[in-house]
Amino acid sequence: KNQVEQSPQSLIILEGKNCTLQCNYTVSPFSNLRWYKQDTGRGPVSLTIMTFSENTKSNGRYTATLDADTKQSSLHITASQLSDSASYICVVSAGGTSYGKLTFGQGTILTVHP
Amino acid sequence: KAGVTQTPRYLIKTRGQQVTLSCSPISGHRSVSWYQQTPGQGLQFLFEYFSETQRNKGNFPGRFSGRQFSNSRSEMNVSTLELGDSALYLCASSLWEGLADEQYFGPGTRLTVT
Numbered sequence: 001k002n003q004v005e006q007s008p009q010s011l012i013i014l015e016g017k018n019c020t021l022q023c024n025y026t027v028s029p030f031s032n033l034r035w036y037k038q039d040t041g042r043g044p045v046s047l048t049i050m051t052f053s054e055n056t057k058s059n060g061r062y063t064a065t066l067d068a069d070t071k072q073s074s075l076h077i078t079a080s081q082l083s084d085s086a087s088y089i090c091v092v093s094a095g096g097t098s099y100g101k102l103t104f105g106q107g108t109i110l111t112v113h114p
Numbered sequence: 115k116a117g118v119t120q121t122p123r124y125l126i127k128t129r130g131q132q133v134t135l136s137c138s139p140i141s142g143h144r145s146v147s148w149y150q151q152t153p154g155q156g157l158q159f160l161f162e163y164f165s166e167t168q169r170n171k172g173n174f175p176g177r178f179s180g181r182q183f184s185n186s187r188s189e190m191n192v193s194t195l196e197l198g199d200s201a202l203y204l205c206a207s208s209l210w211e212g213l214a215d216e217q218y219f220g221p222g223t224r225l226t227v228t
Contacts, residue, residue, distance in 0.1 A: 043219030
């Protein structure tokens with residue numbers, strides 16, 4: 001069964017600190033992996049999209065890594081800001097005959113305190 | 115360029131009623147996908163429409179249906195509402211078909227079933 005597990009479920013950090021969110025998946029065959037940021041009461045916003053051949057992708061202070069061998073991804077946030085407080089969702093898209101089938105993680109709720 | 119818009123933003127319905135939600139994609143985008151988000155289940159894919167045709171469908175009962183018009187606008191209908199249908203319904207648009215493409219989400223419609 002395709003699954004995406006994210007850890008931790010929630011995280012509290014101080015403004016200015018760095019943090020790393022984890023995503024482990026068992027989706028097969030793999031097509032791509034996306035990280036979304038969702039502010040409370042709003043729709044998700046795409047941060048990065050990574051295919052099988054990509055190891056690292058950055059978007060400003062956000063850097064995602066992908067290890068297709070271990071089926072793990074991480075999202076690193078540098079020099080956190082109050083506006084980073086949100087839910088971060090990992091989504092894996094399947095390939096092959098299951099093309100486009102999406103499996104969602106439950107998300108990590110990040111709270112940044114001043 | 116205007117983003118994805120969804121109407122209404124909030125809705126309260128009674129069990130047994132039906133509801134229709136609307137989504138207008140970003141200008142030029144031809145694919146619209148719908149998602150249900152609840153605290154317990156997280157984000158779940160409902161269906162995707164491209165060129166007025168349903169291209170992908172998630173694991174939801176037949177009470178959930180949708181359609182897409184020639185201008186790419188989409189509607190989602192839920193008949194015989196149940197308490198468990200209370201959720202945030204999100205739509206996302208992308209340039210082309212296939213859920214592997216970059217998707218842009220709307221703000222969602224918050225449906226409450228009493």
